[in-house]
Structure formats: structure tokens, C-alpha cells
Amino acid sequence: MSARAGAALLAVAVAATAEVALAQGSGPVTIARLQYEGGGDWYANPSSLPNLLTEIEARTGIPTAEREVAIRPGDPALRDYPFLYMTGHGDVRFTPDERLALRRYLLEGGFLHADDNYGLDESFRQEMGRIFPDRELVELPPEHPIFRSPYEFPDGVPKIHEHDGAPPRAFGIFHQGRLVVVYTYETDLGDGWEDPDVHEDPPEVREDALRMGVNIFLYALMQSAS
Amino acid sequence: MSAAERIRRAVRGVRDYLARSLGFTVAAWCAVAALGLLMLAPAFAGGEGWSAGSPGPILIVVILLAVVPAGVWYWRRLGRRRCAEHRVTRAMDGTAGLDEGSVLGGLELSRFAPPGTSPGLRELALEQVGSRLSGAGDPRKLSGELGKQVASDLRRGLTAVLAAAGAVLVVLLLAPTRTLGAWGGLLHPLAVLVEPVLPAISVEPGTVEVARGAVVEVSAHAPLRDSVVLRWDVTGQVTRTSTIALVDGSGSAALPPVGAATRYWIEAPDGARSEVHTLTPVDPLFVSTLTVEVTHPPHTGLPPAEYQNEIPALAIPAGTHLRMRGQGSRGIGMGALLDEEGDPVTALEIQGASFEGSWVPGRSGTYAWAFADQGGGDAAVAPEPLVIDLIPDQPPAVEIVYPGADTIMPIDLRQPLVIQTQDDYGIARVDIVVRRVSSFGESGEPVVHGVELGGSAGAIVRPILDVSSWDLSPGDTIRYLARAVDNHPSQQMRESAEYALWIGGATELGRVAEEELSRAAEAVEELAEEARQAEEEARDLQARAEAEGERNRNRQEQADFADREEIAQALQRQEEMMQAVDSLQRELAELREALKDAGLADPDMEQTIEDLEQLLDQVAPEDQEDALSELEDQLAGMDPEELREALEQMALDQERMRQRLEDSLEQFRDAAIEQDFRxxxxxxxxxxxxxxxxxxxxxxxxxxxxxxxxxxxxxxxxxxxxxxxxxxxxxxxxxxxxxxxxxxxxxxxxxxxxxxxxxxxxxxxxxxxxxxxxxxxxxxxxxxxxxxxxxGQAQMQMQMQQMEAIRTALGQTASDALALARRQSELRIEMQGASAAELAGMRADEAAIAQGIRNLAENYAEDTEMMAPGARDLLTAVGEAMEQLDATITAMENPRSQGPSPMAEAEQVVRTLNEVAEMAMTSGQQGQAQGSASASEQMMQQLQQLAQQQGEIMQDASSLTPMRLGQETMQEQIEEVAGRQEEVAEELGEMSEDGAEEADPLGDLSAFAEEARRLAEALAQGRLDPEVLRRQEQLFHRLLDAGRTLERDEESEERESEQPGDFTREGVRALSADDLDVLRFELPAAARLRALPPAQRALVLRYFERLNTGNPGPVGGERR
Structure with a gap:
């Protein structure tokens, strides 16, 4: 079965989830961009999420908004968004209240994709350690479904940018079997989602980034529907 | 034709003519007779016409009919006499000039020739007569005198007919009604003749139900009678009679009171008899069973209500629907609800003894029930009138209680509002309508923010009016009001008073910043007081736990539950205080950002606020918050010893927090005072x-x-x-x-x-x-x-004094630290070769040094108010020295232990005290070093300052017009503003030249400079109009934005993207069950859990939690 056909089939399964999100948010599904303190540029890669949302709608049929929404961790509206995304180059710092709100959001059905844009790693891991002192970021093997559907990534998360030249890795935090956090490191998917002329990525690299983004988004919605 | 034939024919013709004329004559006279009867008929009939039974018409008709045969008979008789053959022939003889008897003879000869008569002669004779007759003319002439007589009779008859007809016509014209009435009777003579039938008779009221014991008045109707007999029989009794005298065919009589079914009828003397009717006695109608269902309008949210029989006064909202139903004691004929004027407001549907109806009252009032039985009798008992108090839906009330007055917009352009609204039946939503009014009076489009309230009866809404993204400028005004819409279908609304929020200039915002800092200082003071109380509590708990521990030294049981709860509460309180500190820290950061965004970039103030933030960060450090959370988590499983240790730690933390808050307090107060000065x-x-x-x-x-x-x-x-x-x-x-x-x-x-x-x-x-x-x-x-x-001088003086005090304190600290170090060094030398007893004696000296270090720390904190650079590091070093000194004393107590020697420990103390002295001495230099900034930071600060200047210029320019200055003064002021604008343009131009190769936003500087220059030129030409003000405002915002963009870029430091090169992936192990955090034992389904009582549900969940965490815990003890 081709990847595109797989995406189409999956879109049918995901439709119910999207409906739930529509009913809750009275609008198309969108991605919430986490606005954090600490000095990091939470607003980095401004064209990335609009592009990803467009591709998700085009490839799966799930109606999506044109743009993401920016949201702070303590905002009560956080619960309205099934998919939370964060990126940046600098430090991440949450207040105790924000940590509590994020933990509650994630344990109660939310999903966070953190994408290191180079420089986020240390502070992000610290904050995750504070939010989930009882959990660890575990590396996701290539066999994990997030790399299998609708697009196949037999080697795991693709490499988009050089950064430190290390292999790209994807980590996760699970809660009762559910993947609640995905952290992509040394890959920079967000750069790959940006407009082609921003980083002048080769088309195949950009396509890999978008496919991986679609995989992550669909996986998050699928498991929140199950 | 033969002569005989001619004779016979002539005679016959004359006779026919005569007979015909006689017929006409007779007919004429018959007609005269008939007309005479018709003329007389009105006279016979009389003025009222033919009376019933009159024989007149029939007689006249008979006479009329008799005239015809009589006429015929007379005509025949006259014909025989006048038309006899001999008379006719005699007349013909005379006419024809024949001898008398010739015609008769010829006639007879023609009929019969006597025997012996010569045929020839006969013929001759006949020929003679015949030829004379033929030549005599037509029968009228041949008839001769006879004919003349007959014709004369005919003329007289016809004349009589004409006369009679004229007379009849005259009568008809004179009395047409009477005449026609009389003639009408002739058309129906028998009907007039026959005697009339008397009309039927009847009696009322017919077959009806009457109230038991009622006296029924019976009315008899018997036209053409003088009296009738009323007969009645009561069931089981003989028939009784009563005669009713009639007047004009009608009369009445009363029947005895009806106690049982009574049949009655009337009979007339002519034998006529009315229908038999029955009077059925019935009991009165009682309607006392009534149910009223009240359905309130949906928007009221009021539940439906139902009342039975005794209906209270109903106070109901307008639009309420009433459904009424009830039962009578017997069949109901009519039912209605009447208003106070007696008009029915609703008709009730009747079915036998039941009734029902529905009604939506339109106004308040008392509404009476009207019921009648099927006989029309009013109900003896009816429900009490319905008293309706109709309450109209009031429009909602809405008020902005905070700020509740025109005021200055907070620096962060986010104004908290408190809106109080209420409605009798619920508020659907509250809209906050906001518009911007520029400094030159232009009003923007209102923006409406809706807050859905879902129909609650009253609400206090606390929205934040956030106009931070509106690009407001000093001099602008935000006008806002609240509009409440109730949940009535017509969506009634009410608006609050409109208030204004002025966007203050630098002066007003500076005052607001002062108020914020003062408030922060008060908050720190309160927190310090709270921390002091918390510290006392923690100490009490610690003391109590130690006392308990002494009593239960040999018991390994866990601490008492109540103690544990108290500790948990204390921890909770400590956590809340830390959150309050965090919150205050955030507020300060927001204040700092807001001041920057408002173009009030005052580096001193910014630095002050940043220092305060850092102080608060030290009051509630991250690790302490984490430790607190950890302690809370572990509290349940701690044994008494661990608990005591935790309490000790908690008390120490509280003490540290209190100290830091108290240390910070002075700085907060000083910051507030400084800002007050500014x-x-x-x-x-x-x-x-x-x-x-x-x-x-x-x-x-x-x-x-x-x-x-x-x-x-x-x-x-x-x-x-x-x-x-x-x-x-x-x-x-x-x-x-x-x-x-x-x-x-x-x-x-x-x-x-x-x-x-x-x-x-x-x-x-x-x-x-x-x-x-x-x-x-x-x-x-x-x-x-x-x-x-x-x-300004006073403030500078104060700052210099403070700096001097700090410098003095730092010098004193350095001096003290060096003295203590020297003394410690002397003691260290004395320790060499000292016996244990000598060492013990030196412990008092070490204690004196320890007290000296404590004094040094206290004096330093008090004199510098912790405002000296590196104060925290210095005090940390002092703390290290204290610990090392403790270690030295411990080593002196046990000189032969395996740990470091007392001299080695004393050496550490000396080194640390020297470091303290050095830190104190270099503290001032550190402060100066902090002032250095990168080129980008300088550029950012410069841009912010220029934005601030531009804002002030704009504010000053916009304030000139309302002052309505004279021409000369206005010109002076505009020139002054133009000069300042020119300065901004020059500075921007210089920046543009200096920073051409810097980041993107600076590329706009030349455009900014050009715009500032054009504005300066416009002002120099005396042009101060809305267009210039608008352009000044745009420049202000663009400068602000440029400053922010620089700042953002500073934070971002985005790396250059680079395509990936070669790399090698490492193997990743498969995820384990622990990695996935899967539950070993699935929880029961949510539906099953929900079915359990809360306490039981909690027990089940706890049980599964322990199963899954592998820690059975005390569940077994709770199992019963």
C-alpha cells in the first residue's frame, strides 16, 4: 500500500477525532504553539506550522486552520488544543504553576511535540524532569508506529539540518501506554516545514520533514481518539 | 251545378249566416253577463276580501260557468225560431223578388218531386228560382229583413260588451287590490268556501332539567283559542289539571315545585293537544375541582408548577402559560374565565362534567370563574377567582464596579475590570464595547468582546481589557462600556455608563509605576510577616516532634496522623507563599516589559526592577520549590525520625525565606521611593x-x-x-x-x-x-x-548617601573579615603542638571568632541592605566560613579522629575569610562592570530612548492645540517642538550611519530619520495639524517596534541553517513495559467506577494504584 493511500485510509479513522476537536473548539483543528519564558525564541520558524497545517489538510482531508495559535502553559484554553508544539534555540523556563498545568494537560489527554531548533535541549530536558520527575525521556525505536504510518521511516526520524552532525533522535514520555511527549533532537523538523526559500532545503528533505510532521500529528490525534 | 243544388245551397248559406250572427249575439250577451259578475265580485267580497267559507266565489263561478250552456241553449233555441226554413225562405223570397213561397217550393221541389211532376217543369221551376237566388248576392243580402234584425241584435250585444268591459276596467282602476283580491277568490272558490284548520298549540319550556324544588312557569301558546287546559303528572301520582286563560292565544301558569320528574302538556277545547314534555329536577352545579399547571417561559429557567383546588395568588413572569382543568358535579353547559370587566379572557372546552383550557395572562388582575349547567343555571359553587400578578421581564442591570471611574490605563495596557450584572431571569452574555478615541478626537470603530454567561441570574465578571496590541499612543483615550443582554427572547439589553481610560504619558505612567512598586513593597512586607508566622509554626512543630520523639524513642511507629496533617498544611502554606513570590516576580517582569513597550525605557528603573526580580528569585529558588514538592510527596511514608529531620529542614527554609524577604523589603521600599522621586x-x-x-x-x-x-x-x-x-x-x-x-x-x-x-x-x-x-x-x-x-538634587543626594553607606559597610566588612582572618590565623599557629586540654581551652576563642563572623554577616546585611553587588555570594562565603569554623571546633574536640586536623580546618577558615574580605573590597568594582553592554544592547537602549523622546514630542505637540494659545506663543512652542523633533531626526541619522551593517531593523533607521526630519520641517513651518500628529504617532510606534525587534533578535540568535552531512545512527532498544508506563492491572471501567459510592471508589482506585506500583502498603490493614 502506498504511503499516500495509507494517509487517505488513516484520514478516515482520524475523522472522528477531528470531529471531536471541531465540536470542542468550534473550528478546524489547529496546532497550539507553546509560548514559554526563559529567553528562548518560542516564535521561531514562523512559516513552519502554517505550512504543516496546510499539508495535513491536503494529505489527510482533516480540516485544519490556516495558522497555529500561540498559547501560554498556564492558559486554561490549553485544554482545547489536542496538539501542542514547542521549538526554539534558547532556554525554556516554566513557573511551578505552568509545570503543573502542563503536567495536567499531558496526563489528561494532551500531546506535546518539542522540536529542538538547536539550543533547546538542555533546558527542555531539565523542565521535563521537573514536570515528570517520575518519568524519563526514552528513545523511540524505528519500529514505533509513529514512524510507520501513514509514511514509512524505516530508520526513524529523518535528519533535516546538520546541527552538531549527530544522528537524529526522537524521544518520548509515556503515560500508561500513551505517548504524551515527543521530543525530536538533532533533526530540526520545524526548519524543514518552513517556506522553501527560508533555508533552501532540497525538496526531498523538506518532503521528509513534512511527512514526519504528518505522522506525528496523526499519531497524536489517533491515540487521543482511542 | 243544378238549379236544385243552387237553391239548397243558397238557403243553407243564409241559414248559416243567421245562425252565426245569432251565436255572436248570444256570446256577446254572455260576455256582458260575465263582466257584470266580475264587476260585482268586489262588492260581494267586501273590503276584507272573501271571508273564509264564503260561497260567493263559488256561486259566481257557477253562474259564470252556467252562462255558457245557457247561451248555447238560447242560441240554439233562437236559431230554431229565427232560422226556421219557412222564415228564411220567406225572407229570401222577398230579397230575391220571388213570390212568397217560391224559395220554399223550389227547395222542397228540389228535395222531392211529387209524383207526376214533370221533370221538365220541375227543372224549369227550379231553374227560375235558382237563377234568381244566384243573382241575388251573398247570404247576408239574401237574408233580407231577417238578416237585418239579427245583425241589429248583434250590434247591440257587442255594444253591451264594450260597455261592460269599460265598467269592469273602471272598477279595477278604482279599487285594484279589492278587485284583484275578489277575482283571486274566484280562482280558488273552493278554498274560500272551505272552513279553516286551527293552528297547533305548544307549551314551554319544553323538556328541560330544572333545579330541584324550582317553581316552573309554564307558557301556553294556542292561537285562536280562548283557553287551554294544562295537565301534568308527577311520577307515581295522578294527572292534575289547570285551566289557562289565553290572551291573544297565549297564557301562563305555574307548576308546583318540581321535586320529581314531571310530565306536562296542554289541551285545547277543539281537541288539539301539545307535545308532552318532562321537567327533570336536578341538584345545583358544583365546580370545585380545579388544577392549574403553570409553565414559565423557557428563558426564566423556572421549573413548572402545579396547583390544585386552592390556587394561591400567582406571581408569574410575563409569557407564563397556564393550563387549567377541572371537574364539575354534573354536566357543565358553559365555562369561562372572566376579567374584572366581566369579559371572558378565555373560553373553556367542556366535555360533560369536565372542562379544560389554556391561557397566557396578558396583565395582572383578578379573574373570576363563570360556570353554568346545561340548563343555563349558574354554578352554585365555583373555584375562587384567580389572582394573577404578572411580573414583566425587567431589562438587565449592569455596572462596571471597577475601576468604576475614568482613570489612567495601566502601563501594560491591560485593565482588569469588574463588571457586576444581574437580571430577574438570567443574563445571556455581557459584551464589553471598547473604542479608541485619538488625541485629536477621532473615534475608532467599537470592538465588542462578548462573555457568555449562560443565563445565570447574576454574575460578577472579571475580564481583562487588553488593548496592548492596539498601538496606542500617549494622549489616546480608550472608552468602554459593558452591555448586558438578558436571555429573554427579545434579548433585552442595558448598557453601563461609559468610562474612559487615558493612555498616560511618561508622567502619568511613571506615577503608575511608582504605585506598582509601592504595592510590591507592601506585598513583600506582608509575605515577610507571613513567613515569620510560618517559621514560628515550623519551629513549634519541630519542637513538638522532638518532644514526641523523646517519649517514643523505642517505638518504631509512624508519626501521628494529626501531626502529619499539620505538617502537610504547613508545607502547603510554604508552597503557597512561594507561589505568591513567583507571582510577584512575574508581575515585576510584566511591569518592566510594559514600561519598555510603552516607550518609557528608563535604564535605571529597568535595572532596579530586574534587581528586585532577582531578589525574589533568591527568596523562592527553584531547588527549594522542588525540595518542598518532594517533601510533600514523601511525607506519607516518613518515619518519625525522618519527619523530625524534614521539619528541621522546613524550619530552616522558612527562616531563610523570612530573612531574604526582610532583606529584600528595604530594597523594595527604596525602589518605590526612588520611583516616587522620579x-x-x-x-x-x-x-x-x-x-x-x-x-x-x-x-x-x-x-x-x-x-x-x-x-x-x-x-x-x-x-x-x-x-x-x-x-x-x-x-x-x-x-x-x-x-x-x-x-x-x-x-x-x-x-x-x-x-x-x-x-x-x-x-x-x-x-x-x-x-x-x-x-x-x-x-x-x-x-x-x-x-x-x-x-532631583534630593534624590541624587539620597543615592549618593546610600552608595556611601554601602561603600563604608563594604570597607568595614573587609576590615572585619581581615581582622577575623588574622585572629584565626594566630589561633591556627597556637594549635600547632597544643595538647588536647590546650585545644579545649582554645575553643572559647574559636567561639568568639564564630560570633564575630555572625556579627559581620548581620552588619553587612543591615548596612548594605543587600544592595551591594555580589551580596549573595559574599554571604554565601560567610556561611561557608561558619561551617568551616564549626568543623574546626569539632576537630578540636576530637583531635585524634581520622578527619582533617584542627589546623587544616582553621586554614580553610582563614582562606575563606580572606576571600570574604576580597569580595567586599571588589564589590564596588563589580557594580561598575555590570554597566557595560553590548553594541546591540546599546543600540536597543538608544532606540528605546528615542522612541520615548518621540512619544514626549508627540504628547507635547498634541497638547498645544487644546490650550488655544495665542499666535505668537503657539509659534514659539511649535518651533520648540520642531527643534526637539529635529534632534530626534539627527540622532536617528547618526544611528543609521553607525549601524548600517547591523541587523535588519536598523536598515529602516534612515527612513525613520528622514520621516523625523520631514516632521521637523513641517513643524518649523508652523504646521501642527492632525496629519502631522498622526505621522508623529506612526514614527513613535515604528521606533518602539524597531527596539523590540532588536531585542527579540538578541534573544533569538538563530543559527545559520546547514544541510545535514553524513551520520551514523545508533541502535535503539525496544521499549519496555516500564518505558511505556503501562498499567500491570487495568483499572475497572469508568462506568463501573462511577457506579460505586465515592468512598468505595477511592478505595478501589488506591488499591489498583498500589497493585500497579508494586507497593501493597497498608491496604491489607484496611481490608475488612
Whole structure:
């Protein structure tokens, strides 16, 4: 079965989830961009999420908004968004209240994709350690479904940018079997989602980034529907 | 034709003519007779027409009918006599000139020839007669005299007919009704003749139900009778009668009271009999069973209600639907609900003894029930009237209770609102309608923010009016109101009063910042007090736990549950305090950001606020918060010893927190005072500038009244400034800043003078003494300027004193630390070769050094108020020295232990104290080093300052027009503003040249500079119009944005993207069950859990939690 056909089939399964999100948010599904303190540029890669949302709608049929929404961790509206995304180059710092709100959001059905844009790693891991002192970021093997559907990534998360030249890795935090956090490191998917002329990525690299983004988004919605 | 034939024919013709004429004559006379009867008929009939049974018509008809046969008979008889053959032939003889008897003879001869008659002669004879007759003419002539007589008779008959017809016509014309009526009777003679049938008779009221015991009046109707007999029989009794005399065929009589079914009828003397009717006695109608269902309008949210029988007065909202149903004691004929005028408001549907109906009352009132039985009798008992109190739906009430007045917009452009709204049946939503009014009066489109309330009856809404993204400028006004919409279908609405939020300029926002800092200082003070109480509590708990521990030393049981709860509460309180500190820290950060965004980039103030934030960060450090959370988590499983240790730690943490809060408090107060100084100085300066402009305007002359008013307004501002000065002075006195307080006192004195001069200037202006007033105003401006300078000097003096105090304290600290180090070094030398007893004796010296270190720390904290650079590091080093000193004393107690020797420990103390001294000495230099900034930061600060200047220029320019200055003064002021605008343009131009190769936003600087220059030119030409103001505003925002963009880029430091090269992936192990955090034992389904009582549900969940965490815990003990 081709990847595109797989995406189409999956879109049918995901439709119910999207409906739930529509009913809750009275609008198309969108991605919430986490606005954090600490000095990091939470607003980095401004064209990335609009592009990803467009591709998700085009490839799966799930109606999506044109743009993401920016949201702070303590905002009560956080619960309205099934998919939370964060990126940046600098430090991440949450207040105790924000940590509590994020933990509650994630344990109660939310999903966070953190994408290191180079420089986020240390502070992000610290904050995750504070939010989930009882959990660890575990590396996701290539066999994990997030790399299998609708697009196949037999080697795991693709490499988009050089950064430190290390292999790209994807980590996760699970809660009762559910993947609640995905952290992509040394890959920079967000750069790959940006407009082609921003980083002048080769088309195949950009396509890999978008496919991986679609995989992550669909996986998050699928498991929140199950 | 033969002669015989001719004779017979002639005779026959004459006879036919005569017979015909006689027939006409007879007919004429018959007609005369008939007409005569018709003419007489009205006379016979009489004026009323033929009376019933009259034989007249039939007789006349019979006579008329008899005339015909009589006429026929007479005609025949006359014919026989007049038309006899011999008479006719005789007449013919005469006419034809024949001999008498010739025609008769010829006729007879023609019929029969006697025997022996010669045929020839006969023929001859016949021929002679025949030929004479043929030549005599037609039968009328042949008839001769006879014919004439008959014709004469005919003429007389016809004349009589005409006469009779005329007479009849006259009668008809004279009395047409009577005549026609009489003739009508002739058409139906038998009907007139026959006797009439008497009409039927009847009796009322017929078959009906009547109230038992009622006396029924019976009415008899028997036309053409004089009396009837009323008969009635009561069931089981004999028939009784009563005669009713009739008048005009009608009469009445009363039947005895009806106690049982009664049949009745009437009979007439002619034998006629009415229908038999029955009177059925019935009991009265009772309607006492009534149910009223009340259905309130959906928007009220009120539940439906039902009332039975005794219906209370119903106070119901308009639109309420009432459904009524009930039962009567027997069949109901009619039912209705009547208003106070007796008009039915609703008809009830009747089915037998039941009734029902529905009604939506339209107005309040008392509504009576009307019921009647099927006989029309009113119900003896009916339900009580319905009393309806109809409550109309009131429009909602809405009020903005906070701020509840026109005020200045907070610095962060986010104004918290408290909106109170209520409605009798619920509020659907509250809209906040906001619009911007620019400094030159242009109103923007209103923006509506809706808050859905879902129909609650009353609500207090606390929205934040956030206009931070509106690109507002100083001088703008935000006007807002709240609009409540209730949940009535018509969506009634009510609007609150409209309030204004002024976007303050630098002066107002500086004052707001001062208030924020003062509030922060108060919050820190409260927190310090709270921390003190918490510390005492923690100490108490610790002491109690230690006492308990002594008592239960040999028992390994867990601490008492109540103690544990108290500790948990204390921890909770500590956590809340830390959150409060975090919150305060965030507020300060927001204040700092908001000041920057508002173009009030004052580096000193920014630095002060950042310092305060850092202080708060140290009050509630991350690790302490984490430790607190950890302690809370572990509390349940701690044994008493662990608990005691935790309590000790908690008490220490509380103590540290309190100390840090108390240490910070002075800095917060100082920051508030400094900001108060800045704000007050700024107010004085602005007031002086305005006074200067006004003085010029006064001296220019004209508009005396306006200038007097403007002077009075400025005097009012001066009064406000006076109050601020008083508050500042009091604050300085409380802070012990006596010198600065004296400076402020001097400024107050100066301000008092200025106020007097302003008052005099106003009075003089009113009296038209313009020059004198202008001079007074000028002097006031000078005094005000001196007030501003005085304040600046006082503030500088205060800062210098503080710096001097810190410097002195640092010097003292360094000196003390060195002295202590020297003493410790001496002791260390003495320790060499000292016996254990000698070492023990030296412990007192070490204790003295320890006290000296403690004193050093306290003096340092008190004298520097922790405001010296590196204060925390220095105190940390002091803490290390204390610990090392403790270790030294411990080593001195056990010199032979395997740990470090007392000398080695003492060496550490000496080294650390030397470090402390060095830190104290270099503290000032560190402070200077902090002032350095990167080129980008300098550029950012410069841009922010330029934005601030541009904002001030814009504000000053926009304030000139409302002052309505004279031409000369206005020109001066515009030139002054133009000069400042030109300065901004020059600085921007320089920046543009210097920073051409810097980041993107700087590329716009040349455009900014060009725009600033064009604005300066426009102003220099005296052009100050809305267009110029708008362009100034745009430049202000663009400069602000450029500063922010620089700042963002500074934070971002985005890396250059680079395509990936070769790399090698490492193997990743498969995820384990632990990685996935899967539950070993699935929880029961949610539905099953929900079915359990809460306590049981909690027990089940706890059980599964322990199963899944592998920690059975005390569940077994709870199992029963």
C-alpha cells in the first residue's frame, strides 16, 4: 500500500477525532504553539506550522486552520488544543504553576511535540524532569508506529539540518501506554516545514520533514481518539 | 251545378249566416253577463276580501260557468225560431223578388218531386228560382229583413260588451287590490268556501332539567283559542289539571315545585293537544375541582408548577402559560374565565362534567370563574377567582464596579475590570464595547468582546481589557462600556455608563509605576510577616516532634496522623507563599516589559526592577520549590525520625525565606521611593513647562477668561503635586532618609510659593492685568522648575548617601573579615603542638571568632541592605566560613579522629575569610562592570530612548492645540517642538550611519530619520495639524517596534541553517513495559467506577494504584 493511500485510509479513522476537536473548539483543528519564558525564541520558524497545517489538510482531508495559535502553559484554553508544539534555540523556563498545568494537560489527554531548533535541549530536558520527575525521556525505536504510518521511516526520524552532525533522535514520555511527549533532537523538523526559500532545503528533505510532521500529528490525534 | 243544388245551397248559406250572427249575439250577451259578475265580485267580497267559507266565489263561478250552456241553449233555441226554413225562405223570397213561397217550393221541389211532376217543369221551376237566388248576392243580402234584425241584435250585444268591459276596467282602476283580491277568490272558490284548520298549540319550556324544588312557569301558546287546559303528572301520582286563560292565544301558569320528574302538556277545547314534555329536577352545579399547571417561559429557567383546588395568588413572569382543568358535579353547559370587566379572557372546552383550557395572562388582575349547567343555571359553587400578578421581564442591570471611574490605563495596557450584572431571569452574555478615541478626537470603530454567561441570574465578571496590541499612543483615550443582554427572547439589553481610560504619558505612567512598586513593597512586607508566622509554626512543630520523639524513642511507629496533617498544611502554606513570590516576580517582569513597550525605557528603573526580580528569585529558588514538592510527596511514608529531620529542614527554609524577604523589603521600599522621586520630579518638571507656556500666552494677551481658567487648572495640578510631595516626605522620614526629606521639604516650600503666584496670576488675569499676570505666572514657572531641580538634587543626594553607606559597610566588612582572618590565623599557629586540654581551652576563642563572623554577616546585611553587588555570594562565603569554623571546633574536640586536623580546618577558615574580605573590597568594582553592554544592547537602549523622546514630542505637540494659545506663543512652542523633533531626526541619522551593517531593523533607521526630519520641517513651518500628529504617532510606534525587534533578535540568535552531512545512527532498544508506563492491572471501567459510592471508589482506585506500583502498603490493614 502506498504511503499516500495509507494517509487517505488513516484520514478516515482520524475523522472522528477531528470531529471531536471541531465540536470542542468550534473550528478546524489547529496546532497550539507553546509560548514559554526563559529567553528562548518560542516564535521561531514562523512559516513552519502554517505550512504543516496546510499539508495535513491536503494529505489527510482533516480540516485544519490556516495558522497555529500561540498559547501560554498556564492558559486554561490549553485544554482545547489536542496538539501542542514547542521549538526554539534558547532556554525554556516554566513557573511551578505552568509545570503543573502542563503536567495536567499531558496526563489528561494532551500531546506535546518539542522540536529542538538547536539550543533547546538542555533546558527542555531539565523542565521535563521537573514536570515528570517520575518519568524519563526514552528513545523511540524505528519500529514505533509513529514512524510507520501513514509514511514509512524505516530508520526513524529523518535528519533535516546538520546541527552538531549527530544522528537524529526522537524521544518520548509515556503515560500508561500513551505517548504524551515527543521530543525530536538533532533533526530540526520545524526548519524543514518552513517556506522553501527560508533555508533552501532540497525538496526531498523538506518532503521528509513534512511527512514526519504528518505522522506525528496523526499519531497524536489517533491515540487521543482511542 | 243544378238549379236544385243552387237553391239548397243558397238557403243553407243564409241559414248559416243567421245562425252565426245569432251565436255572436248570444256570446256577446254572455260576455256582458260575465263582466257584470266580475264587476260585482268586489262588492260581494267586501273590503276584507272573501271571508273564509264564503260561497260567493263559488256561486259566481257557477253562474259564470252556467252562462255558457245557457247561451248555447238560447242560441240554439233562437236559431230554431229565427232560422226556421219557412222564415228564411220567406225572407229570401222577398230579397230575391220571388213570390212568397217560391224559395220554399223550389227547395222542397228540389228535395222531392211529387209524383207526376214533370221533370221538365220541375227543372224549369227550379231553374227560375235558382237563377234568381244566384243573382241575388251573398247570404247576408239574401237574408233580407231577417238578416237585418239579427245583425241589429248583434250590434247591440257587442255594444253591451264594450260597455261592460269599460265598467269592469273602471272598477279595477278604482279599487285594484279589492278587485284583484275578489277575482283571486274566484280562482280558488273552493278554498274560500272551505272552513279553516286551527293552528297547533305548544307549551314551554319544553323538556328541560330544572333545579330541584324550582317553581316552573309554564307558557301556553294556542292561537285562536280562548283557553287551554294544562295537565301534568308527577311520577307515581295522578294527572292534575289547570285551566289557562289565553290572551291573544297565549297564557301562563305555574307548576308546583318540581321535586320529581314531571310530565306536562296542554289541551285545547277543539281537541288539539301539545307535545308532552318532562321537567327533570336536578341538584345545583358544583365546580370545585380545579388544577392549574403553570409553565414559565423557557428563558426564566423556572421549573413548572402545579396547583390544585386552592390556587394561591400567582406571581408569574410575563409569557407564563397556564393550563387549567377541572371537574364539575354534573354536566357543565358553559365555562369561562372572566376579567374584572366581566369579559371572558378565555373560553373553556367542556366535555360533560369536565372542562379544560389554556391561557397566557396578558396583565395582572383578578379573574373570576363563570360556570353554568346545561340548563343555563349558574354554578352554585365555583373555584375562587384567580389572582394573577404578572411580573414583566425587567431589562438587565449592569455596572462596571471597577475601576468604576475614568482613570489612567495601566502601563501594560491591560485593565482588569469588574463588571457586576444581574437580571430577574438570567443574563445571556455581557459584551464589553471598547473604542479608541485619538488625541485629536477621532473615534475608532467599537470592538465588542462578548462573555457568555449562560443565563445565570447574576454574575460578577472579571475580564481583562487588553488593548496592548492596539498601538496606542500617549494622549489616546480608550472608552468602554459593558452591555448586558438578558436571555429573554427579545434579548433585552442595558448598557453601563461609559468610562474612559487615558493612555498616560511618561508622567502619568511613571506615577503608575511608582504605585506598582509601592504595592510590591507592601506585598513583600506582608509575605515577610507571613513567613515569620510560618517559621514560628515550623519551629513549634519541630519542637513538638522532638518532644514526641523523646517519649517514643523505642517505638518504631509512624508519626501521628494529626501531626502529619499539620505538617502537610504547613508545607502547603510554604508552597503557597512561594507561589505568591513567583507571582510577584512575574508581575515585576510584566511591569518592566510594559514600561519598555510603552516607550518609557528608563535604564535605571529597568535595572532596579530586574534587581528586585532577582531578589525574589533568591527568596523562592527553584531547588527549594522542588525540595518542598518532594517533601510533600514523601511525607506519607516518613518515619518519625525522618519527619523530625524534614521539619528541621522546613524550619530552616522558612527562616531563610523570612530573612531574604526582610532583606529584600528595604530594597523594595527604596525602589518605590526612588520611583516616587522620579515620578514627582517628572510631574514638577512637566508642570513647570506648562506654566512656562501659559505665562508666555498670558503676556501675549487676549483670552483673559481662558487663561485664568488654564491657570486655575495648573494650580490644581500643583496642589496634587503638593500632596505627592507630602507623601514622599513622609515616606522618606519613615525610611530614615532625613537629608533627602529635608530636600523635599524645601521643594514643598518652593511649591507653596509657586501656588500662591499661580493663584495671583489667575486673579490678575481675571481682572485683565495681563502683563502682571504673565509675570506672576513666569515666576511660578521658575519656582516650579526649582521644585523639579530640588527634587532631583534630593534624590541624587539620597543615592549618593546610600552608595556611601554601602561603600563604608563594604570597607568595614573587609576590615572585619581581615581582622577575623588574622585572629584565626594566630589561633591556627597556637594549635600547632597544643595538647588536647590546650585545644579545649582554645575553643572559647574559636567561639568568639564564630560570633564575630555572625556579627559581620548581620552588619553587612543591615548596612548594605543587600544592595551591594555580589551580596549573595559574599554571604554565601560567610556561611561557608561558619561551617568551616564549626568543623574546626569539632576537630578540636576530637583531635585524634581520622578527619582533617584542627589546623587544616582553621586554614580553610582563614582562606575563606580572606576571600570574604576580597569580595567586599571588589564589590564596588563589580557594580561598575555590570554597566557595560553590548553594541546591540546599546543600540536597543538608544532606540528605546528615542522612541520615548518621540512619544514626549508627540504628547507635547498634541497638547498645544487644546490650550488655544495665542499666535505668537503657539509659534514659539511649535518651533520648540520642531527643534526637539529635529534632534530626534539627527540622532536617528547618526544611528543609521553607525549601524548600517547591523541587523535588519536598523536598515529602516534612515527612513525613520528622514520621516523625523520631514516632521521637523513641517513643524518649523508652523504646521501642527492632525496629519502631522498622526505621522508623529506612526514614527513613535515604528521606533518602539524597531527596539523590540532588536531585542527579540538578541534573544533569538538563530543559527545559520546547514544541510545535514553524513551520520551514523545508533541502535535503539525496544521499549519496555516500564518505558511505556503501562498499567500491570487495568483499572475497572469508568462506568463501573462511577457506579460505586465515592468512598468505595477511592478505595478501589488506591488499591489498583498500589497493585500497579508494586507497593501493597497498608491496604491489607484496611481490608475488612
Amino acid at each position: 515620578a514627582t520630579e517628572r510631574e514638577a518638571q512637566e508642570l513647570a513647562e506648562e506654566q512656562e507656556i501659559l505665562a508666555s500666552a498670558m503676556m501675549e494677551g487676549g483670552d483673559e477668561e481662558l487663561r485664568a481658567e488654564q491657570q486655575a487648572a495648573l494650580e490644581a495640578q500643583a496642589q496634587e503635586l503638593q500632596e505627592h510631595l507630602e507623601e514622599l516626605q513622609q515616606r522618606l522620614a519613615e525610611a530614615g532618609e532625613m537629608d533627602a526629606g529635608a530636600g523635599v521639604q524645601e521643594a514643598r516650600h518652593q511649591l507653596s510659593q509657586a501656588r500662591q503666584q499661580m493663584q495671583q496670576a489667575s486673579q490678575m488675569m481675571q481682572q485683565g492685568q495681563q502683563q502682571d499676570a504673565g509675570q506672576q505666572a513666569q515666576q511660578a514657572a521658575g519656582d516650579l522648575s526649582e521644585v523639579s531641580q530640588q527634587l
